[in-house]
Amino acid sequence: MTSTGSAGTTAGVAEDGLDVSRVRRDFPFLRARINDHPVVYLDSAATAQRPRAVVEAESDFALLEYANVHRGVHTLSQRATARYDQARERVRRFVGAAAASEVVFTAGTTAAINLVARSHARPLLRPGDEILLTEMEHHSNIVPWQIVAQEAGAVIRVIPVTDAGELDLDQAAHLIGSRTRVVAVAHVSNVLGTVNPIPVIAELAHSVGAVLLVDGAQAVPHRRVDVQALGCDFYAASAHKMYGPNGIGFLWGRRELLEAMPPWQGGGGMIEVVSFDQTTFAPPPARFEAGTPPITQAIGLAAAVEYLEALGWEAIERHEATLLAEATRRLAEIPGVRLIGNSADRVGVVSFVVDGIHPHDVGTVLDLGGVAVRASHHCAQPLMRRFGVTGTVRASFGVYNTLEELDALVAGLHEARRVFGG
Numbered sequence: 098m099t100s101t102g103s104a105g106t107t108a109g110v111a112e113d114g115l116d117v118s119r120v121r122r123d124f125p126f127l128r129a130r131i132n133d134h135p136v137v138y139l140d141s142a143a144t145a146q147r148p149r150a151v152v153e154a155e156s157d158f159a160l161l162e163y164a165n166v167h168r169g170v171h172t173l174s175q176r177a178t179a180r181y182d183q184a185r186e187r188v189r190r191f192v193g194a195a196a197a198s199e200v201v202f203t204a205g206t207t208a209a210i211n212l213v214a215r216s217h218a219r220p221l222l223r224p225g226d227e228i229l230l231t232e233m234e235h236h237s238n239i240v241p242w243q244i245v246a247q248e249a250g251a252v253i254r255v256i257p258v259t260d261a262g263e264l265d266l267d268q269a270a271h272l273i274g275s276r277t278r279v280v281a282v283a284h285v286s287n288v289l290g291t292v293n294p295i296p297v298i299a300e301l302a303h304s305v306g307a308v309l310l311v312d313g314a315q316a317v318p319h320r321r322v323d324v325q326a327l328g329c330d331f332y333a334a335s336a337h338k339m340y341g342p343n344g345i346g347f348l349w350g351r352r353e354l355l356e357a358m359p360p361w362q363g364g365g366g367m368i369e370v371v372s373f374d375q376t377t378f379a380p381p382p383a384r385f386e387a388g389t390p391p392i393t394q395a396i397g398l399a400a401a402v403e404y405l406e407a408l409g410w411e412a413i414e415r416h417e418a419t420l421l422a423e424a425t426r427r428l429a430e431i432p433g434v435r436l437i438g439n440s441a442d443r444v445g446v447v448s449f450v451v452d453g454i455h456p457h458d459v460g461t462v463l464d465l466g467g468v469a470v471r472a473s474h475h476c477a478q479p480l481m482r483r484f485g486v487t488g489t490v491r492a493s494f495g496v497y498n499t500l501e502e503l504d505a506l507v508a509g510l511h512e513a514r515r516v517f518g519g
């Protein structure tokens with residue numbers, strides 16, 4: 098975490114981890130002051146800040162090269178199409194996919210999961226079929242399945258979470274069966290930071306002929322993803338969680354599955370031939386990208402991938418592990434603070450409650466000190482019920498956070514206890 102040297106890119110890398118002061122210079126946002134304090138941004142799990150390289154990639158394209166893709170014969174349109182295709186190729190490499198045609202650009206994780214629920218699962222589901230979820234899912238990986246299950250008369254089953262905040266895999270083995278058609282699991286929990294054992298779950302899903310969708314929204318900024326090594330069938334993620342723009346994400350799907358799926362939205366760009374009697378559809382990924390796609394955002398997403406890869410996964414992981422260990426240790430020392438979950442494999446996310454103080458009140462006092470945390474149910478109400486709370490305070494770390502910033506978090510919590518007597 099110290100600066101012992103750096104690579105000659107905007108993304109500084111030190112031998113023993115990240116050159117954080119250099120990284121911080123890439124994020125002008127971090128110069129902001131909130132309530133007369135330097136901002137301490139501990140809400141990257143909600144949305145990560147963007148480095149200059151990402152915003153500049155987008156603005157350069159928008160100011161100098163902008164045109165629509167696919168349909169133009171003019172030079173600018175051809176260039177824009179090439180840039181859009183390169184962005185897809187960037188994402189292909191980023192997730193270790195076999196082909197760029199397996200990468201569908203979507204509006205984000207939510208849209209990607211809805212696409213699979215609507216287009217893969219819905220036509221396949223019969224009454225009594227089962228969809229297996231987990232107790233730690235974000236609402237984005239619950240509600241789309243519930244909607245199609247209700248339409249089809251299918252049943253939702255749920256893998257429970259242990260006190261440590263891990264999936265109960267013994268229970269999973271009992272819950273999965275010959276009626277299971279889809280298993281949908283978060284790679285990383287947005288509340289607990291737990292990294293789930295996807296290869297084990299993939300084996301379980303495939304042993305009964307089910308497909309596995311992984312919600313990767315919280316994994317992509319923290320861990321190298323290799324969809325082939327994970328063994329899943331679909332992988333969904335959002336650019337805004339990984340230092341990229343909002344309004345874009347992606348779905349990776351196995352080629353044979355995508356090819357068998359009908360479109361979920363109709364429009365320009367996803368057809369081969371249209372007449373009033375009949376339309377034939379383009380192959381994936383175009384089949385699932387009706388209308389003008391988020392071109393500028395795709396270029397921003399590609400720049401975010403480059404930024405992360407230039408920092409290096411080992412350095413990112415080491416930096417975040419240090420922050421997590423230190424945050425966990427220091428929070429546990431504060432009287433009345435109860436940490437939720439303590440999984441063996443975690444990314445930089447800590448959730449906690451403070452005895453006798455509502456999470457919103459904790460969040461408000463922290464905000465007065467310039468510290469941005471999330472205080473809510475985190476779109477994971479079933480998990481809140483599992484832990485017997487209505488909400489938690491969540492501090493989530495990114496590549497730009499420092500150990501010094503934990504001082505502000507800890508000071509704010511002492512202040513909340515003083516103000517509210519917790």
Ligand code: PMP
Binds near residue numbers: 208286
């Ligand atoms: N899944 C998880 C685990 C998340 O944390 C989020 C974002 N909070 C989502 C899905 C939804 O992502 P988006 O809102 O970008 O579609």
